[in-house]
Amino acid sequence: MQMTATDNHAVAQAVHDVGSALWFGGTVMGVAGVNKSGSDLTQGIDRIRVAESAWSRFGPVQWAGIGATLIAGLYLARTGGRRMALQKGFASIGFAKAGTAVLGAAATGYSAYCGTRIGQLAEEARQRGRQVEVKDATLPTTGTPKEIAVWQRRQRVAQYAVPALAGANIVLGSYLVQSYRSVATAKGVLRRLLPD
Secondary structure (H helix, E strand, C coil), X not given: CCCXXXXXHHHHHHHHHHHHHHHHHHHHHHHHHHHHHHHHCCCHHHHHHHHHHHHHXXXXXXXXXXXXXXXXXXXXXXXXXXXXXXXXXXXXXXXXXXXXXXXXXXXXXXXXXXXXXXXXHHHHHHHCCCCCCECXXXXXXXXXXXHHHHHHHHHHHHHHHHHHHHHHHXXXXXXXXXXXXXXXXXXXXXXXXXXX
């Protein structure tokens, strides 16, 4: 069976959507489950270790999803070049989508870095004989060492920014897919051709 350009577009869209779903779903699970799961343990250091261990195992899968989203997104942008020029609104949504994907990948990297710093600082504090008290991986207590609490605050911001940006990427992608419908295409081209 020979693939046509339309088939390639469908494959790229599927790769993009599966990658985005993996990225979004994994980060939501991390916020709702992984980062909170340590609160069931008695030792503060173990609360951090559990989250760090889970994220280190999921990290390669998450980055595969992000890579699929970015690479397939580039292919889809390239194949939609004429549509960007002809259909009013398509290019601006496409650029917004690309921006959210890049910002989301950067936020993911920063979030991972924050988690690594929390883990490193917690281990260093423990080696110095300090108690590491935390509610969970991202929530300090009044007894949490200050340097750990700072990174936990940063992590809390990043952990919510990532699914927000990954979700926005999915929403904008859905808008672009709907723009391929014949009625939407005709309206977009007419808006481009006819003066306001």
